[in-house]
Amino acid sequence: MGIFDRFMGRSRNRELISELEQLSESYNREVSSLVHIINSIYTQFNLHIEEVNDIRIASWEQNIEPIQKFLSYFGDAQLTSDYVPEEIKVMVKRPQSEFEKLDQYIVDNDFSDKSMFFESILKSPLYVSWRNKKANDKIELNITTLATQFEQVIHELSLKKEVSELETKICQLYIETVRFIITFISERIVPELQFILSFFQAEALKDMIMSNQQVEKVAFDYNIHLLQDTIYQKHYQFIRNAFFFYVISCKFYNTPVLTKLLTHSAHSEDIIELDQYKLMIETQAQQLEKDIFIKSS
Numbered sequence: 001m002g003i004f005d006r007f008m009g010r011s012r013n014r015e016l017i018s019e020l021e022q023l024s025e026s027y028n029r030e031v032s033s034l035v036h037i038i039n040s041i042y043t044q045f046n047l048h049i050e051e052v053n054d055i056r057i058a059s060w061e062q063n064i065e066p067i068q069k070f071l072s073y074f075g076d077a078q079l080t081s082d083y084v085p086e087e088i089k090v091m092v093k094r095p096q097s098e099f100e101k102l103d104q105y106i107v108d109n110d111f112s113d114k115s116m117f118f119e120s121i122l123k124s125p126l127y128v129s130w131r132n133k134k135a136n137d138k139i140e141l142n143i144t145t146l147a148t149q150f151e152q153v154i155h156e157l158s159l160k161k162e163v164s165e166l167e168t169k170i171c172q173l174y175i176e177t178v179r180f181i182i183t184f185i186s187e188r189i190v191p192e193l194q195f196i197l198s199f200f201q202a203e204a205l206k207d208m209i210m211s212n213q214q215v216e217k218v219a220f221d222y223n224i225h226l227l228q229d230t231i232y233q234k235h236y237q238f239i240r241n242a243f244f245f246y247v248i249s250c251k252f253y254n255t256p257v258l259t260k261l262l263t264h265s266a267h268s269e270d271i272i273e274l275d276q277y278k279l280m281i282e283t284q285a286q287q288l289e290k291d292i293f294i295k296s297s
Helices: 002-008 010-071 096-108 116-123 125-210 233-254 257-261 268-290
Strands: none
Touching (some): 010 096, 010 125, 010 233, 096 125, 125 233, 125 257, 125 268
16 A cells, blocks of 8 residues: 555655644644743733732822822822723733644645545546645645744744733832832821921911910911022922922822833833833932931931
8 A cells, every 4th residue: 555655645645744743733832831921921910010009009098198188288289080000911812723723724634534545446546646746735835834824923922922021020110110109208208298387387386476476276378489598498499399209199090101101012112211210200309308307217
C-alpha cells in the first residue's frame, strides 16, 4: 500500500496533516500561556483598582469634606460632584473559534480515513491522484496562511501583555500620587487651616476685648485679603495654595483618571505624563510647606 499511498497523495497528506497538528498544538500552547499571563496581570491590576477606589471613597469623609469645610470660610469651595469609580479589566478569553476551525479543517482534509482504493476503481486512479494533489497543494498553501494568522494572534496578545504590564505600573504610580495627596491634606493642610481659622477668631476676639465690646455674639470675618501684604502674608498665601489641593482632591474623587488615561493603548508617554503630574503636586506641596506655621515633627 506504500506505493499506492504515495501515488494517491495519501503519504504527503499524512505529512501535511501532521504539520497542521503540530502547528495547532504549538500555537494552542503559546496562546494559552499568553492568555494566562495577561489574566494574571489583569488580576493584579484589578486589585490595584479596588485599592485606589477604596482610597478614593475613604478620602471623601477623611479629606475632601474637612478641607472643603475649612476653605468655605475663606472662599467659594464648591462641593464636588458624585463619585465615579475606576473601571476594572475584563479577563481575556482564549480565541477558541480559531482553534476549533483549525481542528475541523484537519478532520475535513485528512485522507487517512477515506477509502481510496474503491474510489480509484470507480473514478480512475489518475483522476483521484490529480484531485488529491490539488487538495494537498491547497493544504500546503493554507499551512503558511494559518501560521501567519496565528502569528498575528500571538503578536496581538504579546502587545496586550506589554500594555497590561505598563498599565499596572501606571496604576501603581497613580496610587502613590493619590496617597501623597490625601496624606498631605490630612497631615499638613487641614491642621494648618484649623490654625488659621483659630487665628482669625482670636484676632477678632482680641479686637473686641480691646474695644470693650461684648463677645457673646461674634460675627467672624474670614476675609483672607485682609492678610495680604501684612505680616500674616504667609496665611494668605497658604489658603490660596490650599484651594489647589482641594481642586485636585475633588478631581481624583469624582473623575476616573486612570480609566480616562488608559482608554487608549497605554504607552511610556503615559508614565511620563503621570510623573509630571506627580512632580507638579509635589512642587505645590513644597510651596505650601514654606507658608505652614505648624512645622512637622
